[in-house]
Amino acid sequence: MILHCTWWICGIKVKTQPLFFSRNLSPIIISGVESSMAMGDKHNHKDNKELQPLLVFGPPTIFPIFEAQNSHTYRFLKAFSSQFPLHQFLTEQKVDPSSIQVILCNPIQKIPADVIRLLPSLRIIVTSSAGTDHIDLVECSRHNIQVVSAAADHAGDVAEMAVGLLLDVMGKISAADRYVRKWGPSMPLNLSFGSKLKGKRVGIVGLGKIGTAVAKRLEAFDCRIMYNSRNQKPLVSYPFYSNVVELAGNSDVLVLCCPLNEQTRHITNREVMLALGKDGFIVNVGRGALIDEKELVQCLMEGEIGGAGLDVFENEPIVPNELFALDNVVLSPHASSFTSDGFTETCKLAAEALQVFFSSN
Amino acid sequence: MILHCTWWICGIKVKTQPLFFSRNLSPIIISGVESSMAMGDKHNHKDNKELQPLLVFGPPTIFPIFEAQNSHTYRFLKAFSSQFPLHQFLTEQKVDPSSIQVILCNPIQKIPADVIRLLPSLRIIVTSSAGTDHIDLVECSRHNIQVVSAAADHAGDVAEMAVGLLLDVMGKISAADRYVRKWGPSMPLNLSFGSKLKGKRVGIVGLGKIGTAVAKRLEAFDCRIMYNSRNQKPLVSYPFYSNVVELAGNSDVLVLCCPLNEQTRHITNREVMLALGKDGFIVNVGRGALIDEKELVQCLMEGEIGGAGLDVFENEPIVPNELFALDNVVLSPHASSFTSDGFTETCKLAAEALQVFFSSN
Numbered sequence: 191m192i193l194h195c196t197w198w199i200c201g202i203k204v205k206t207q208p209l210f211f212s213r214n215l216s217p218i219i220i221s222g223v224e225s226s227m228a229m230g231d232k233h234n235h236k237d238n239k240e241l242q243p244l245l246v247f248g249p250p251t252i253f254p255i256f257e258a259q260n261s262h263t264y265r266f267l268k269a270f271s272s273q274f275p276l277h278q279f280l281t282e283q284k285v286d287p288s289s290i291q292v293i294l295c296n297p298i299q300k301i302p303a304d305v306i307r308l309l310p311s312l313r314i315i316v317t318s319s320a321g322t323d324h325i326d327l328v329e330c331s332r333h334n335i336q337v338v339s340a341a342a343d344h345a346g347d348v349a350e351m352a353v354g355l356l357l358d359v360m361g362k363i364s365a366a367d368r369y370v371r372k373w374g375p376s377m378p379l380n381l382s383f384g385s386k387l388k389g390k391r392v393g394i395v396g397l398g399k400i401g402t403a404v405a406k407r408l409e410a411f412d413c414r415i416m417y418n419s420r421n422q423k424p425l426v427s428y429p430f431y432s433n434v435v436e437l438a439g440n441s442d443v444l445v446l447c448c449p450l451n452e453q454t455r456h457i458t459n460r461e462v463m464l465a466l467g468k469d470g471f472i473v474n475v476g477r478g479a480l481i482d483e484k485e486l487v488q489c490l491m492e493g494e495i496g497g498a499g500l501d502v503f504e505n506e507p508i509v510p511n512e513l514f515a516l517d518n519v520v521l522s523p524h525a526s527s528f529t530s531d532g533f534t535e536t537c538k539l540a541a542e543a544l545q546v547f548f549s550s551n
Numbered sequence: 552m553i554l555h556c557t558w559w560i561c562g563i564k565v566k567t568q569p570l571f572f573s574r575n576l577s578p579i580i581i582s583g584v585e586s587s588m589a590m591g592d593k594h595n596h597k598d599n600k601e602l603q604p605l606l607v608f609g610p611p612t613i614f615p616i617f618e619a620q621n622s623h624t625y626r627f628l629k630a631f632s633s634q635f636p637l638h639q640f641l642t643e644q645k646v647d648p649s650s651i652q653v654i655l656c657n658p659i660q661k662i663p664a665d666v667i668r669l670l671p672s673l674r675i676i677v678t679s680s681a682g683t684d685h686i687d688l689v690e691c692s693r694h695n696i697q698v699v700s701a702a703a704d705h706a707g708d709v710a711e712m713a714v715g716l717l718l719d720v721m722g723k724i725s726a727a728d729r730y731v732r733k734w735g736p737s738m739p740l741n742l743s744f745g746s747k748l749k750g751k752r753v754g755i756v757g758l759g760k761i762g763t764a765v766a767k768r769l770e771a772f773d774c775r776i777m778y779n780s781r782n783q784k785p786l787v788s789y790p791f792y793s794n795v796v797e798l799a800g801n802s803d804v805l806v807l808c809c810p811l812n813e814q815t816r817h818i819t820n821r822e823v824m825l826a827l828g829k830d831g832f833i834v835n836v837g838r839g840a841l842i843d844e845k846e847l848v849q850c851l852m853e854g855e856i857g858g859a860g861l862d863v864f865e866n867e868p869i870v871p872n873e874l875f876a877l878d879n880v881v882l883s884p885h886a887s888s889f890t891s892d893g894f895t896e897t898c899k900l901a902a903e904a905l906q907v908f909f910s911s912n
Contacts, residue, residue, distance in 0.1 A: 346749045350772065354718030361715050361890070363883060364725040368732075370882040371875045375868040386890040388707045410771030411711065507736040514732045521731040522724060529722070529747040 241265035242548060243285060244292050245309070247276075248299020250318030250340075251528065252537040256294075260541060270299070277308055287311075291551070292544065297321055298506065298524075303329040314547050318536050319527075320344045320400070321477060323450045336547075340540035344527045349403035351526035352445050352475045355499025356408075358520045359471055360385045360443075365517040385469070385496070387411045393441030395434060395457060396448025396476065397423060404445050416440065419448070434458070438465040443473070450477035460485040469496045475526055478504040487512050490519055501526050602626035603909060606651050606670070608637075609660020611679030611701075612889065613898040617655075621902060631660070638669055652912070653905065658682055659867060659885075664690040675908050677901050680888075681705045681761070682838060684811040697908070701901035705888045710764035712887035713806050713836045716860025717769075719881045720832055721746045721804075726878040746830070746857070748772045754802030756795060756818060757809025757837065758784060765806055777801065780809070795819070799826040804834070811838035821846040830857045836887050839865035848873050851880055862887050 244264040246253060257266055267290070272279040280287050290309045295301060297319030306312060306329045314336040315325055322337050330337055358364050361384040390413050394401045397417040405415045405428065416429040418437045423430070431437035434457055438444055444466055448454050458472065458481040466472065472495060474481055483504040489495045490513070497518035503509050506524055513519050527536070605625040607614060618627055628651070633640040641648050651670045656662060658680030667673060667690045675697040676686055683698050691698055719725050722745040751774050755762045758778040766776045766789065777790040779798045784791070792798035795818055799805055805827055809815050819833065819842040827833065833856060835842055844865040850856045851874065858879035864870050867885055874880050888897070 346773075347747050350718060350748055351722060351724075354715070354722050354724050357711060357715030358719055358724055361712060362886075363712075363715050363719055363881065364728045366884055366886055367719075367725045367882050368729060370870055370884055371729075374870060374872070374875070383889050383891045383894060384886070386708050386892045387711055407771045410768045412707075509731055509735060511735070514735070520724065521728050523727055523731055525723075525727055525745070528744050530744045531747045533744060 242292070243267055243289055244294055244544070245269055245290050246294045247301065247305070248295045250294060250296040250536070250540070252318055252533055252540065253294075255533075256537050256540060259537070260544075264544075276305055292316065292547065294318075294540065294544075295324075297324050299324065301325040306330065306333060306335065313551065314338060314543070316340055316540050316543050318540065320348065321449055323477060338543045340536050340543055344532060344536075345399035345403045347529055347532045348400045348447070348475050348526040349407055351501055351522065352400075352404045352447070352473050352499075353407050355473050355475070355501065355520050355522065356443060356445070356471065357387060359473070359497040359499040359518065360387055362517065364520050385471075387413065387443075389413070390442040391416065391440060392443045392445060393417065393431070393437040394428075395419075395437070395444060395446045395480070396454075397426065397428070398447065398449075400475065401445070401447040404447060413443075420453075434462050435465045438462045438470070441466060442469065443471045446472070446474040446476045446480045448476055448480065450479055455479050456482040458482065458486070460489065463489045463495050466495055468493055471495070471497050471499070473499040475501045478502040478506060483510060490516055493518075603653070604628055604646060604650055605905070606630055606654045607656070608654050608662065608666070609656045611655065611657040611897070611901070613679055613701075613894055613901065614655075616894075617898050617901060620898070621905075625905075637666055653677065653908065655679075655901065655905075656685070658685050660685065662686040667691065667694060667696065674912065675699060675904070677701055677904050679897050679901065681709070682810055684838060699904045701897050701904055705893060705897075706760035706764045708890055708893045709761045709808070709836050709887040710768055712862055712883065713761075713765045713808070713834050713860075714768050716836070716862065716881050716883065717804060717806070717832065717834050718748060720834070720858040720860040720879065721748055723878065725881050746832075748774065748804075750774065751803040752777065752801060753804045753806060754778065754792070754798040755789075756780075756798070756805060756807045756841070757815075758787065758789070759808065759810075761836065762806070762808040765808060774804075781814070795823050796826045799823045799831070802827060803830065804832045807833070807835040807837045807841045809837055809841065811840055816840050817843040819843065819847070821850065824850045824856050827856055829854055832856070832858050832860070834860040836862045839863040839867060844871060851877055854879075 242264050245267045247269045249270050267283060267285060269276055269279050272282070274282065277287070287309050288311045291311050291313045293301065293312065293315045295315060295317050297317060301315060301324060303326045306326060312333065312335055315330065316338045317325065318340055320339055322339060325337055327337060388411055392408050392413045392415055394405055394415060394417040397405070397419045401417065408415060416431060416437060418431050418434050431440070444458065446458060456479065460482065463485065472481070486498065487510050490498060499520040501522040502524050509521055513521060603625050606628045608630045610631050628644060628646060630637055630640050633643070635643065638648070648670050649672045652672050652674045654662060654673065654676045656676060656678050658678060662676060662685060664687045667687060673694065673696050676691065677699045678686065679701055681700055683700060686698055688698060749772055753769050753774045753776055755766055755776060755778040758766070758780045762778065769776060777792060777798060779792050779795050792801070805819065807819060817840065821843065824846065833842070847859065848871050851859060860881040862883040863885050870882055874882060
């Protein structure tokens, strides 16, 4: 099945598969932005077979533009467009697995050990995401494979999304917007009042680049910042809590910004949510599985927490149905880095990473 | 016609008329929170006739709680509950117009010269809003009537709404939330990418308390602030533009925070919007008529500006129908001070203003 979604990317209308939906849908052929090669242009360029092969395994959102910009340099092997397993796809394409040095991917498509083992010459994986939890890093390390995030400046974008979701869920902006659109002047205003952010105690879980960017922005709203992370940071003056339940008990808001790993999976469980309390808010811009989503849904429905702003979900692209009817939640389709500026930057960083790699190998 | 809308105010479920809808709907009897007097309580208190009369002319949102808290002190004359003109209402209530010293009101219900002239002893008007453009200030000044805003700390709330609307419209948060709720995993993602706020040039129109609070918050997003106001402020280092078209031409975002008066009515006209340009955003947390709304609707529909976050409208509670179908606009029902904390504070400030007035008169 070929399924097209229309997107505007850098002013160019393309049909492609959005990042958020790249996991569970059928394979997709990128067709909206055709590369100059595909369009049969007559510029001088190397024969397709001479180009560096680049395995695109789960297309990053940047891919259509990236392909158009780099079609003279790379031969794109679009594994995501095939219904078959990788080895069969490569056979079909008459590509020797040992010729593949590079994978380009998105944060949804997993790169497990068996894929890595299939490609004996694999040297670098470039992902369009800040997080790398979708890649088997242990296997990469074993084979001396570089993992490069082409997401150098996503921290600012993600922090903007975190603050935007927080202001939205606390101020009930999306809920009110829905009501105004639905009802106009006869709107039955049965929304509760919003809460002001000013002066609130914000517990940040994971004070890396994103968490620090969130803290900087929230300080301007006179919030009191505190944090949890693997270790206390010697140069940071915000109060540190080694225990997330204790952090939640002392916070009005929890913002989840940490990476997902075995230590952080379900770091926000029911106990944490009950400690945060009925007037407390959660924002998740990390990964869905940082929260026990079943318990989150229960807590939101029962009013055990005040509300949540969620950019990520445990089983993307599936969002629990129960949330659709709630006004105390704002739902975002893993879109924190979906800005045209961030997109252009990611595209450039991915190209640079590959250029550096190929020029030194 | 009696019309009830359900609100949660300070944890108490009340039925009342929301601020935003107090202008064009039929008269309303507040009934959800009954005052202890109305409930026939048996505490010792003065006879109703001995209480200070307080004319409630357009009920502030705080009214139900304010009434419950102050029913032993004041006799509330609910002009808004009558279908008749003020003089007829007072006759019906057997109230001598010259006994009225105080009006309590909201920012929507106008207090024109003829109302002021009808009340020869009127000494103070307490409004729950920061703005006072709904009150005939010239007439008040002529009769030496104090106008008191019980909105001391709304600047922070309004600034939060401004930043929230800006992050929302630029990041397409409400639009994406609507799509996720409507479509779930089969969402046809035909939303365009958002824009990042970081580094944007923000022109603030009106650098008073609210504008300054907006600037402080946006500086934390690495925005470059510039402003327009009646006069350049000697202690402010942000670039000053005496001309709004020129400010718009040098800005990516315009935030309108100034009061509404004859000089500022339609200060954002088509020329300003065209100067701001196709990638520009407007946020209005001042008053609806600061923008030529007809032109705004046209510019939004034609893509002459990138988007708008609107907390106020020219003919509230009417929101132009054309906006309901647009994804590049966020619509908020004049709700910037609708926070439970701000509500409690306004209630307290109004009570204090009246206490000071009556104890010194």
